[in-house]
Amino acid sequence: MENLSFDLEATPLREINQFLHGDASNLSGKTIHISNPNGAHNIAVGLNAPVHVTIDGHAGYYAAGMNQHSTVTVTGSAGTGVAENMMSGLVHVKGFASNAAGATAQGGLLVIDGDAGLRCGISLKGADIVVGGSVGSFSAFMAQSGNLVILGDAGEALGDSLYEARIFVRGTVKSLGADCEQKPMDEASSKILGELLVKAGFQDIDVDSFKLYGSARTLYNFHVDNAGAY
Amino acid sequence: MDTNGIPQTTPRFSATFDPHSLSEIRRAAATGIYDIRGGGAKRKLPNFDDLLFLGASMSRYPLEGYREKCGTDVILGSRFAKKPIHLKTPVTIAGMSFGALSGPAKEALGRGASAVGTSTTTGDGGMTPEERGQSKILVYQYLPSRYGMNPDDLRRADAIELVIGQGAKPGGGGMLLGQKISPRVAKMRCLPEGIDQRSACRHPDWTGPDDLEIKIAELREITDWQKPIYVKIGATRPYFDVALAVKAGADVVVLDGMQGGTAATQEVFIEHVGIPILAAIRPAVQALQDLGVHRNGKNSVQLIVSGGIRNGADVAKAIALGADAVAIGTAALVAIGDNDPQYEAEYNALGTTAGAYDDWHEGRDPVGITTQDPTLAARLDPVKAGRRLSNYLSVLTMEAQVIARACGKSHLHNLEPEDLVALTIESAAMARVPLAGTTWIPGSTNP
Numbered sequence: 137m138e139n140l141s142f143d144l145e146a147t148p149l150r151e152i153n154q155f156l157h158g159d160a161s162n163l164s165g166k167t168i169h170i171s172n173p174n175g176a177h178n179i180a181v182g183l184n185a186p187v188h189v190t191i192d193g194h195a196g197y198y199a200a201g202m203n204q205h206s207t208v209t210v211t212g213s214a215g216t217g218v219a220e221n222m223m224s225g226l227v228h229v230k231g232f233a234s235n236a237a238g239a240t241a242q243g244g245l246l247v248i249d250g251d252a253g254l255r256c257g258i259s260l261k262g263a264d265i266v267v268g269g270s271v272g273s274f275s276a277f278m279a280q281s282g283n284l285v286i287l288g289d290a291g292e293a294l295g296d297s298l299y300e301a302r303i304f305v306r307g308t309v310k311s312l313g314a315d316c317e318q319k320p321m322d323e324a325s326s327k328i329l330g331e332l333l334v335k336a337g338f339q340d341i342d343v344d345s346f347k348l349y350g351s352a353r354t355l356y357n358f359h360v361d362n363a364g365a366y
Numbered sequence: 367m368d369t370n371g372i373p374q375t376t377p378r379f380s381a382t383f384d385p386h387s388l389s390e391i392r393r394a395a396a397t398g399i400y401d402i403r404g405g406g407a408k409r410k411l412p413n414f415d416d417l418l419f420l421g422a423s424m425s426r427y428p429l430e431g432y433r434e435k436c437g438t439d440v441i442l443g444s445r446f447a448k449k450p451i452h453l454k455t456p457v458t459i460a461g462m463s464f465g466a467l468s469g470p471a472k473e474a475l476g477r478g479a480s481a482v483g484t485s486t487t488t489g490d491g492g493m494t495p496e497e498r499g500q501s502k503i504l505v506y507q508y509l510p511s512r513y514g515m516n517p518d519d520l521r522r523a524d525a526i527e528l529v530i531g532q533g534a535k536p537g538g539g540g541m542l543l544g545q546k547i548s549p550r551v552a553k554m555r556c557l558p559e560g561i562d563q564r565s566a567c568r569h570p571d572w573t574g575p576d577d578l579e580i581k582i583a584e585l586r587e588i589t590d591w592q593k594p595i596y597v598k599i600g601a602t603r604p605y606f607d608v609a610l611a612v613k614a615g616a617d618v619v620v621l622d623g624m625q626g627g628t629a630a631t632q633e634v635f636i637e638h639v640g641i642p643i644l645a646a647i648r649p650a651v652q653a654l655q656d657l658g659v660h661r662n663g664k665n666s667v668q669l670i671v672s673g674g675i676r677n678g679a680d681v682a683k684a685i686a687l688g689a690d691a692v693a694i695g696t697a698a699l700v701a702i703g704d705n706d707p708q709y710e711a712e713y714n715a716l717g718t719t720a721g722a723y724d725d726w727h728e729g730r731d732p733v734g735i736t737t738q739d740p741t742l743a744a745r746l747d748p749v750k751a752g753r754r755l756s757n758y759l760s761v762l763t764m765e766a767q768v769i770a771r772a773c774g775k776s777h778l779h780n781l782e783p784e785d786l787v788a789l790t791i792e793s794a795a796m797a798r799v800p801l802a803g804t805t806w807i808p809g810s811t812n813p
């Protein structure tokens with residue numbers, strides 16, 4: 137495997153992203169290091185090739201946004217909207233993630249070793265998110281499909297106006313949002329959880345220590361007697 | 367006269383509790399839910415009809431119709447994009463979602479627009495092959511819901527329109543009721559079939575103008591700075607919103623007034639939130655001028671306005687007030703067949719009449735435009751409907767040219783506020799042009 141390095145202090149972001157948007161056949165399998173990110177926004181966005189990118193340090197907003205196929209690792213923390221609208225691939229944040237981590241993501245896996253801020257997995261559309269720590273309030277707001285796994289605690293209004301996404305929480309939930317309820321852990325869900333934990337590198341955790349939350353589906357079609365819940 | 371021969375007054379409806387208001391109270395009492403409908407504000411509002419062109423006479427020379435050139439082309443997105451959009455006519459097709467509209471309707475819009483060299487715009491719910499296939503120039507909307515949003519389509523688009531709001535419902539999200547969530551629509555939006563789908567009113571991953579700047583930079587990075595980025599706002603506080611959009615890096619600002627159509631929104635929202643486009647254009651242009659980006663060569667940010675545009679006079683007036691182009695939604699739908707009187711019996715069966723039908727959210731459109739019902743949708747022939755749209759777009763362009771030539775302009779963009787006067791004090795104040803026959807611009811000059 138060929139290794140390439142970019143120093144964001146010396147090379148403009150535009151050049152690095154342009155390089156990462158190059159011919160997929162040239163990029164495939166390569167490992168690319170980006171040093172001195174220093175919180176720069178939009179690092180490694182719009183990737184579309186099976187390439188490995190390591191961001192050595194902290195990333196700003198939208199790191200690995202709209203990712204397709206690639207594996208992006210942030211060794212530090214990531215700003216707002218990490219892996220937003222990811223389609224496929226793997227994004228791994230070793231530190232913490234700010235707000236709206238994995239927002240609207242449709243595929244792939246986002247792993248956050250530390251905590252995630254507000255609205256983690258907002259409007260999730262099919263991707264999987266595993267958070268090693270806790271998530272802030274309004275996480276999985278209007279999440280449509282996919283899985284959000286939280287090893288720590290969840291803040292307020294978890295899963296508000298939830299559609300068909302699953303939420304697994306190991307710790308406590310401060311409060312559930314409208315139309316989100318605890319569900320019995322069925323076999324299919326437990327299998328999904330187990331596989332996700334392994335994929336995310338949390339091998340030794342017992343799936344039975346999690347609770348499952350999903351949509352009560354009472355708000356799916358408007359009814360006047362539910363008006364207060366909207 | 368009553369039976370005793372005493373004269374009676376004629377029955378009198380209250381101007382406040384008029385028959386429509388009464389019917390609305392009864393409807394609300396019976397159902398317990400607000401009225402939802404499509405279309406834009408229906409009540410009378412100050413609009414372009416309140417303005418007149420002065421034309422040329424002694425002090426200005428008119429141009430010869432059909433002989434002397436009057437240009438209509440426009441370039442959008444010259445500021446930052448490597449590939450700006452070139453349109454032959456400044457009339458574009460506004461964003462209307464697949465889901466709200468049928469596949470054949472989207473195809474017809476693409477065909478009609480492409481035939482005259484203008485663009486169409488996707489909408490909530492993503493890009494369809496019907497539309498991408500037929501639209502030579504396709505603007506891809508980036509909305510709060512992000513339904514169907516994916517980077518492949520982003521790269522396939524010719525421009526990106528980041529939607530913050532719509533004139534019909536500034537501050538509101540979208541809705542598509544269960545009846546219209548067909549299997550195809552459901553799949554595109556990653557939702558179960560048949561459920562009411564609410565589109566969020568705020569973007570999930572940014573809040574405020576500072577974040578917006580980073581979001582726009584992200585979209586540029588993903589698309590390698592090729593594509594113009596538009597920012598669409600509903601008309602509310604146009605001076606500040608336009609200034610913030612420009613500061614955040616927009617190439618083009620799309621400003622939609624309260625007459626602008628919607629696929630489905632609460633009636634109370636449509637009629638009572640936002641301001642008419644007539645009142646919004648001058649403050650928006652002022653913001654562009656104050657920032658040095660109004661019609662200033664390569665450094666320009668273009669302004670597209672919409673909301674109730676019907677004819678070439680509206681187009682010419684919008685441009686004279688400072689817009690670079692206009693967008694049409696409702697009129698384009700009417701051109702392809704919406705509310706066609708030939709289906710009067712079917713409109714009657716739906717409890718309405720041709721011309722007034724606005725229950726687009728119910729998906730039972732007799733013409734096959736605002737529906738996902740395959741049988742109804744099949745009624746719309748996209749080739750014929752596309753031809754009607756291209757005819758109509760040509761007429762809008764020619765009408766605007768007629769007016770521009772009469773004012774002595776060799777390009778539509780040479781029209782200016784000085785070519786206009788207002789018929790009412792309100793419109794004079796809003797459009798910042800003098801009341802006809804006076805030098806009075808209320809709010810700017812003394813009578």
Ligand SMILES: Cc1cc2nc3c(=O)[nH]c(=O)nc-3n(C[C@H](O)[C@H](O)[C@H](O)COP(=O)(O)O)c2cc1C
Nearest residue numbers: 460461462463489490626627629673674694695696
């Ligand atoms: C059926 C329909 C669907 C619409 N869907 C969207 C949409 O998805 N996104 C959006 O920004 N605006 C949407 N609009 C608003 C139009 O883009 C545009 O702002 C408006 O129609 C302009 O006003 P006009 O209808 O008076 O021409 C829709 C309008 C209609 C009539």
